[in-house]
Amino acid sequence: MTRTGEQYLESLRDGREIWLDGEPVHDITRHRAFRNTARSIAALYDLTHEAASAPVLTVPDTDSGTDVHRAFVIPTDHAALVARRRAYKTWSEASFGFLGRSPDYMASGIAGFAALPEVFNGETFDGRENVAAYHRRMALGDLYQAFTITNPQIDRTRSAAEQEEDDLVLRVVKEHDGGITVRGAKMIGTAAVFGDEVIVGTIEPLAPQDIAHAVSFSIPLDTSGLKFVSRTSYEAGARSVFDNPLSSRFDENDALLVCDDVFVPWERVLVYRDVEASLRQWWATPAYNNFVHQAATRFWTKLEFLAGLAILIAKANNTYQLPPVQTQIGRILGWVNIARSMLIAAETECEPVEGGTGVMINREIASAHRAMAGDLYPKVLAEVKLLAGGGLIQLPASGYDLQHPTLGPLLRKYVRSPEHPAERRIKLLKLAWDALGSEFASRHEQYERFYHGAPHVYLPAIVRDGRPDLCERLAQTCLDGYRLDDVPYGVA
Ligand SMILES: Cc1cc2nc3c(=O)[nH]c(=O)nc-3n(C[C@H](O)[C@H](O)[C@H](O)COP(=O)(O)OP(=O)(O)OC[C@H]3O[C@@H](n4cnc5c(N)ncnc54)[C@H](O)[C@@H]3O)c2cc1C
Structure with missing residues (x-):
């Protein structure tokens, strides 16, 4: 049990x-x-x-x-x-x-x-x-x-x-x-x-x-x-x-x-x-790939959550329908789907565990996910912060201010937006600050960038685990398809 x-x-x-x-x-x-x-x-x-x-x-x-x-x-x-x-x-x-x-x-x-x-x-x-x-x-x-x-x-x-x-x-x-x-x-x-x-x-x-x-x-x-x-x-x-x-x-x-x-x-x-x-324990077994499977699922969830915050913030600021804001939300939702689709692709193209038991997610895609997530996370944070503006900062120090007999009415009058009375707005923006700007948020940014290693380690791994020869061959095929004397200059 x-x-x-x-x-x-x-x-x-x-x-x-x-x-x-x-x-x-x-x-x-x-x-x-x-x-x-x-x-x-x-x-x-x-x-x-x-x-x-x-x-x-x-x-x-x-x-x-x-x-x-x-x-x-x-x-x-x-x-x-x-x-x-x-x-x-x-x-x-x-x-x-x-x-x-x-x-x-x-x-x-x-x-x-x-x-x-x-x-x-x-x-x-x-x-x-x-x-x-x-x-x-x-x-x-x-x-x-x-x-x-x-x-x-x-x-x-x-x-x-x-x-x-x-x-x-x-x-x-x-x-x-x-x-x-x-x-x-x-x-x-x-x-x-x-x-x-x-x-x-x-x-x-x-x-x-x-x-x-x-x-x-x-x-x-x-x-x-x-x-x-x-x-x-x-x-x-x-x-x-x-x-x-x-x-x-x-x-x-x-x-x-x-x-x-x-x-x-x-x-x-x-x-x-x-x-x-000592090294093969992590890399020759599916251990590392299995980590990525869990981490990629969690990363997708975290981006869904941040995208949800972005939508709620835009609605609270009554900017949701503005075309530039729709562009920003679209960008963030696009990133959510990149995270989701890499995960699904890694499962679909799963590989047998050579010399062992069972299957694991695709090694090449797992390796690429490691780099994608580290690069993407700071961009997602920046985009949601851009949507939120000063509301993330103009927040009372604590919920006690809302309960205070003098401050409460002031906050209810001045901190609000359509369909968002003070408590609702402050609650949302405090959650957003915790996710985007607090010390906790900053630690999460560092986490997403480093928990699977440093870039000087994981980027060369993409070359090692990937198929650079396939890309090189395609470019070479293009080069091999014409010569200096094929078409006279000036002739279409
Ligand atoms: C929030 C957080 C949680 C973590 N949790 C865990 C955990 O639970 N368990 C665990 O074991 N580890 C954990 N880690 C550690 C993580 O695995 C390491 O941070 C990661 O492997 C990178 O190692 P490092 O931090 O020592 O960075 P370093 O290897 O020291 O690299 C830092 C920077 O120094 C430069 N650099 C260093 N060496 C070279 C080089 N040879 N060539 C070029 N540039 C270089 C690069 O600019 C690099 O980005 C965590 C890290 C963070 C930030």
């Missing part, structure tokens, strides 16, 4: 070590920086038990018969990919696309590992059985996998082992009969503090000398020595749900992971001292 929201919240009260503003956080389900977001995630789990959404989100596990989330399942055909996308869509709509790392993100990555376990049969360590057991544990326990697979930005011109100190980037410091001890840091644990386990690995290539850093494992969040250092909490900074409707409820948090001599039992190790397997 999948968990209920209450069971999920209970599991968070386990003594995990989280730091915020120089203080330890003892219970994230009660702390003002985390509690609402924890409840928003709990609501996702509750959806797996509701009559309308349960069949979309869950499916009986073939071996045990128990219901598991679809994201843990290895899709075997196009229809299974579509079914998985519908599950992603149901969850992403519950947060309007603002919970990027909801539990289905990494669950589909784990299914990707299980689809091609041979990748974990490395030179020095055979992780295949551990991967299979890990997949079962996470799927049947309905566990939430956080992940930190990026090395900290200390000196990007040096490899992991060449940094000023050899344990800045997380590495193995000791091997025991029962497991390994690791020390060092990883970035950026988005939603990590809300997870049950964190997987550590490295998604970018390591150098041959980085062998001690070429390790991957998944451990519970309450493991001794595991520390999460949170960024500023937007949820804690929110005045109320009315004033900050998104940041007060969907601040998925980002944290630095520090492993202070953490013991990892062998059965939790997936890759060990293997530079090649």
Whole structure:
């Protein structure tokens, strides 16, 4: 069975070590920086038990018969990919696309590992059985996998082992009969503090000398020595749900992971001292492509939400029917459909998992989506802001002003538009500011640009994963179709 929201919240009260503003956080389900977001995630789990959404989100596990989330399942055909996308869509709509790392993100990555376990049969360590057991544990326990697979930005011109100190980037410091001890840091644990386990690995290539850093494992969040250092909490900074409707409820948090001599039992190790397997874990298995499938669904949902805001804002300003505004709305809706159609195309042109089980979305289109989304998101924000004008800024500091005996009547008189009395207008524009201009919004812009890597990494990947030869050949065919002496100059 999948968990209920209450069971999920209970599991968070386990003594995990989280730091915020120089203080330890003892219970994230009660702390003002985390509690609402924890409840928003709990609501996702509750959806797996509701009559309308349960069949979309869950499916009986073939071996045990128990219901598991679809994201843990290895899709075997196009229809299974579509079914998985519908599950992603149901969850992403519950947060309007603002919970990027909801539990289905990494669950589909784990299914990707299980689809091609041979990748974990490395030179020095055979992780295949551990991967299979890990997949079962996470799927049947309905566990939430956080992940930190990026090395900290200390000196990007040096490899992991060449940094000023050899344990800045997380590495193995000791091997025991029962497991390994690791020390060092990883970035950026988005939603990590809300997870049950964190997987550590490295998604970018390591150098041959980085062998001690070429390790991957998944451990519970309450493991001794595991520390999460949170960024500023937007949820804690929110005045109320009315004033900050998104940041007060969907601040998925980002944290630095520090492993202070953490013991990892062998059965939790997936890759060990293997530079090649460390990379192939993400790229040779469907793991990365499965991430994109979830992310592309969420991105489409988020653009639908922003387009909806644009329409509501134009109506509130009574500009909706103006031809230039229709042009702007049309542009935004066109972008929504680009996002939707890339997703559908990636499913339609799905590929078999070579050497493994099942299918995955089209690698070439997944690679292009990564670049499209990072480029497009700032443009969407800019276009909606352009529509909104100064109304986004001319807002009372909080909803209390509306309730104040002197200020309330003033605001009702001066902050309004046709069919939009003050409260309705202020409510809409506060939501819009949270999505477009707040610190939370700015973090989301950075997220959409970087969560799948930096442009200097993903743009060359389009050349690598794509078919540049087809484009080159077409242009060459044109060139080959005429010669200098074919047609005399001046003759049509
Ligand atoms: C909001 C947010 C959430 C994230 N969540 C997660 C998460 O949950 N888990 C996780 O593991 N990671 C996460 N990440 C990290 C993400 O994977 C990285 O940001 C991404 O891989 C890029 O790495 P970087 O930030 O270190 O940038 P860098 O690699 O340092 O690149 C930054 C810039 O430096 C320049 N640059 C650096 N190196 C080169 C080079 N070799 N050649 C040319 N230019 C270069 C480029 O201008 C580049 O854009 C998150 C990031 C953000 C912003």
